[in-house]
Amino acid sequence: MGENRRRASTHRSRGQQDNRRPGRQAQRRTPADAVRRVAFDVLRAVESRDAYANLLLPRMLREREMSGRDAALATELTYGTLRGLGTYDAILNLCSDRPVDRIDPPLRDLLRLGTHQLLRTRIPSHAAVSTSVDLVRSVAGPGQAKFANAVLRKVATRDLPEWLVIVAPENDELGRLAVTHSHPKWIVAALRDAVGAEEIEDLLAADNERPGVTLVARPGRTTVEDLIGLGAGPAAYSPFAAYLPEGDPGELSLVRQGHAGVQDEGSQLVALALAEAPLEGRDERWLDLCAGPGGKAGVLGAIADERGPRLLACDAQPHRAELITRAVSAHAGVGVVDGTRPAWRPGAFDRVLVDVPCSGLGALRRRPESRWRRTPETVAGLGPLQRDLLTTALDSVRPGGVVAYVTCSPHLAETGAVVDDVLSRRDDVQRLDAVDVLTGIAPTLTGLGTGPYAQFWPHRHGTDAMFLALLRRL
Template identity: 50%
Template structure:
């Protein structure tokens, strides 16, 4: 609805809770504090803050969070890219940056549950409330239900933000709705919003803020990758936990000592990976601006290092490397740094010119004679470069269901109808990559999703279509580049893939603390 409609809506809600009119002269106490309706029709209570002490403008941390939520909603922005820029724009210090980070990602992750609660507090469908107001309500509700922010502070700050950035009328509406949210505990709200759930899957969908189809897909993924379906609640909870910032110090380029001095700690999963508690803007860490240190999940580092470390089964040259779908450039930068150290050369291909530019930017710190960029459809390599490359990385476009904790907005953008087109593209790219692999070379098929259709099904399809393809013991290679006894990734017996010695690896956020990366290594005989 329009801004005027929203102001009317705020007035209607205030009238229901004791607005001006008959009997309105006793709405304030001697300090001027507002009187509000008590719970369950009980005695009216006065607000905690007098008008003179209330905030009038949005504080920078909450304004940053609101700005990012609006960019995600209006412009399909990615929060992990929009948030650091907003933090710099608002010049937040470390403490405020951490608050803005928790609030932004929390409101995005918990959107489904928050909307279910807010819908119980509004006398119209949530879809009929202006989108900026809904974002303000989500921020306020998240503070009330999930953060250690006093209720009066969460209410005051959110209303001030609404009045400052949206409008005075909307501020009254937000105030009324959030007061209703504050009347129940998180546990009471959870019990209430699942009362009408059809089954356990729907209840989990609401409580863990995952669309129902993703809940079902993740349950199936656990089973096909050798885990129990009973692990599903833990996996969904891990998706909603705030991840630690993961960094990679590029081999031969990054300065581990400087990272340690800045407070980063070595990862206990993979050598060269670091963990940082600096929220929001990792660009403040040494080496990040220069490109010698990059933000990259430890799971992504693990699969890149595994490809580089895999033994070439038939020996031979090891100089021509290819990253078939290189954007935005994280794995390409790590592979290029390793290639430079070993005298190899990486060809980084990306179909989209703007993403190819991101790859170029990401590789700027690596010696330029160790890499070059190509722009084009990766499916052309089968015809244009048959049997040319010694090592190939195919980090295929996928649903991204394995990175929902780092890209929380993605869960609300994906649809089950996306999967068939993705699996078709994945299969075509994998066939092209295999045809570009020389006999005795190594090919890595990688996705950031555990979805069975995008992982094992694509592997099976390649083995059926290319008799020369052999699945390698991916698990052993991954173990060789990780710290001892740390991965413990699921490894199917692969009987259904027709391999007695090969294996695939599936990581999970609740088990390894990484994104849910899948990896299968192939060679060509």
């Protein structure tokens, strides 16, 4: 387990690269307040208009011509603050004369940003306080700057372990884990139910690690060897994956041309598992039922191009269908289709992937703000749609064909419970052992569970927490 986490931490993106090989270039340094202003502006957008940091931050860095170490610092400040928000709010509640939820939202974000610099970066305390106060002064005025100075100086009196002893509840284990690892308490409870009490702390800690950049070499278009030739390193499990140790993957020519992409290794493997699962009879038509934005469709389409089947990739949203078009070759069909009202006859396909909309609790490393947006009601509200989509997928595959039910969540209500509920009302479906199929692809892959379902974990595999069930229609 520890080795996987060390491996995952060695391929982090830290700088700029050219078309040939990742590497650092001489960069014009950006003023410190401009770097922090980028982080603050993203934090404000995330809270005020539900923006996604992973989409907004790269665009803002390009617009403000920020790269190299400055971009890396802005990225760390943004994501680090979002990950630690729950912990920082608990500390700020003790350092402020008013509750955090009563502080003006822009000022609150600036205090969180300053607290992250003080407690989880190597920035000297005096610099973290002074730059934060200067930013408060420019955003909120001199009066608020005095308040921020007083609060942040109190934060600076202790380091993070000392603060955690004070703010973490003593007689409430879930509460202690929630504050220590900055997750809502209900998510801690759900993840503990899924992974077990022995591993829950490791899982929560892994959620707060910055994920590495994993590339996918789309079959028939490029190879892992080509990516390694550009400076990437070999991956642990997927035969199509390579780890980028540093740099911007968008600067690689193979990525810009669509021959390679950025895709989590677990995401690659669940798509590959569908292609490798044993079926009976013909193998000519494949369907990706909820394909946007196109990552898994890109893998399936490339494999289909090599083997001969035709892939149809669909999504209910036109803008997501547009993204699919960019990810697949011209041989694949792309359509705007509501998966709960299919536009094809029953039994039309040999293999069907249904990657259902979910809470996204398996990707909290990449989308840390999701933990603060989701609620138990979010999970409950998605359940009927997940069941409807799985039913459509099973109806769309012919007898002898295979369905892969996939979700980027380990929450039991979104994984095995959905599959078991749908199958309890049918007598024409057989569960295949997804663990056997995956270990046939990657023999060193362990820790997926006892089958027939497979669950990836960040702390075990260095991947998102992808769930996979493989189902054969009888």
